[in-house]
Amino acid sequence: VSATGRTPADVLVDGETIAAVLAPGSTLLGFDLAAHVDRVIDATGKYVIPGGVDAHTHMELPFGGTAASDTFETGTRAAAWGGTTTIVDFAVQRAGERVMDGLAAWHDKAAGQCAVDYAFHQIVGGVDDDSLKAMEGLVAEGVTSYKLFMAYPGVFYADDAQIVRAMQKAADLGLLTMMHAENGPAIDVLAAQLVERGKTDPYFHGIARAWQLEEEATHRAIMLADLTNAPLYVVHVSAKQAVQQLAWARDNGKNVFGETCPQYLYLSLEEQLGAPGFEGAKWVCSTPLRSRAEGHQDHMWQALRTNDLQMVSTDHCPFCMKGQKELGLSDFRAIPNGIGSVEHRMDLMYQGVVTGEITLERWVELTSTTPARMFGLYGRKGVIAPGADADVVVYDPAGHTSIGVGEGRTHHMNMDHSAWEGFEVDGHVDVVLSRGTVVVDDAGYHGRAGHGRYLKRDLSQYLV
Numbered sequence: 001v002s003a004t005g006r007t008p009a010d011v012l013v014d015g016e017t018i019a020a021v022l023a024p025g026s027t028l029l030g031f032d033l034a035a036h037v038d039r040v041i042d043a044t045g046k047y048v049i050p051g052g053v054d055a056h057t058h059m060e061l062p063f064g065g066t067a068a069s070d071t072f073e074t075g076t077r078a079a080a081w082g083g084t085t086t087i088v089d090f091a092v093q094r095a096g097e098r099v100m101d102g103l104a105a106w107h108d109k110a111a112g113q114c115a116v117d118y119a120f121h122q123i124v125g126g127v128d129d130d131s132l133k134a135m136e137g138l139v140a141e142g143v144t145s146y147k148l149f150m151a152y153p154g155v156f157y158a159d160d161a162q163i164v165r166a167m168q169k170a171a172d173l174g175l176l177t178m179m180h181a182e183n184g185p186a187i188d189v190l191a192a193q194l195v196e197r198g199k200t201d202p203y204f205h206g207i208a209r210a211w212q213l214e215e216e217a218t219h220r221a222i223m224l225a226d227l228t229n230a231p232l233y234v235v236h237v238s239a240k241q242a243v244q245q246l247a248w249a250r251d252n253g254k255n256v257f258g259e260t261c262p263q264y265l266y267l268s269l270e271e272q273l274g275a276p277g278f279e280g281a282k283w284v285c286s287t288p289l290r291s292r293a294e295g296h297q298d299h300m301w302q303a304l305r306t307n308d309l310q311m312v313s314t315d316h317c318p319f320c321m322k323g324q325k326e327l328g329l330s331d332f333r334a335i336p337n338g339i340g341s342v343e344h345r346m347d348l349m350y351q352g353v354v355t356g357e358i359t360l361e362r363w364v365e366l367t368s369t370t371p372a373r374m375f376g377l378y379g380r381k382g383v384i385a386p387g388a389d390a391d392v393v394v395y396d397p398a399g400h401t402s403i404g405v406g407e408g409r410t411h412h413m414n415m416d417h418s419a420w421e422g423f424e425v426d427g428h429v430d431v432v433l434s435r436g437t438v439v440v441d442d443a444g445y446h447g448r449a450g451h452g453r454y455l456k457r458d459l460s461q462y463l464v
């Protein structure tokens, strides 16, 4: 299955790459292939797809006085289990720090640890003369996209003046601007008012982060990008009104793109409200879960069908309950933001095929092919074709996956809970190859830390 169609085929892997895609039972130079290869993986009745590309992860991200609980080792192992064979993680620069130091620190964390291939975006958490100058060196490092935050004042943040300066620089360099589009200063006012009134439960995280503040920030980002001729990619879109802004911009010829995440398709603010005690903390993420009654989830699925949203990433940013999420027991503002899903994205999105929300081809496009094209990896990743890396997943539509931390459930992330506990998927990741090496099959996990390589990325294919 590719982004454009499906056909019965034999896939011939030679070393780390795809050598050929052949009609079933083909001979090559007169040889019966099956008799002359080291290993035959029988995929009869199953789908063979390019390995998943998760373009939004945060392994070991320092946040809220703690750090995301998956290391590059545990996080990429979990990714492999779930059929994701490439991650693009975010190197971090904060205000006052040097961008290239942040990038070097991320290389140190990841080198020799990854089970699958990895690449980096750069968070520019503080825009100033030094960080703008340093952006000039990113493309040569294979980092062709960077992220700004309109949220999180005092942590990672860019005001309008800083956004304009960064976008001008990015437009000159061919860097893709990724935007966390929420109005952080306004959110902080609402959050403080809620806490003053004793509204400290996890649910109020989502109340403070109102959809109006995502819509407003998305519109502002679009207009600043238009002004500066900077292509724009809005991350973790959850509000239908933000999607409408993106759709309007695209209809008017602006070069803007949006991703959503499985949590904004399946989970809701109402469920968070109904969770007992502090349980709702497992769903504290930003942007927040939205109200099902307001129709945000249905709108996200629709936007994936109509291409108003182009990709699904996880924003994998895991924190344990114990010692991490619990930091916000008496004040939701202190709950570290993030959900862990790197292992489940391919399954959760396949469930959208089962329920008729998206087609099989769109599943591949949203989870592998477009991420590869958007972030300068296409050709090596995102496609099964001669010369591409042999990142291949055999997916069994007759299989079943029970997600969660309990016995018999699938969970290899370094978390003491799952935001997806109890989710059942009619499908199963059967076999996973990373650059020609079988890392997962029915005998279990065969990957190793250090197999995964750093990928220097080309410029986005979506720049015009």
Ligand code: URP
Binding pocket: 058, 180, 236, 284, 285, 286, 287, 315, 317, 337, 338, 339
């Ligand atoms: O809740 C989230 N999304 N945590 C990770 C940081 C970010 O904003 O992407």
Ligand code: ZN
Binding pocket: 180, 235, 236, 286, 287
């Ligand atoms: Zn963000």
Ligand code: ZN
Binding pocket: 056, 058, 315, 317
């Ligand atoms: Zn993120």
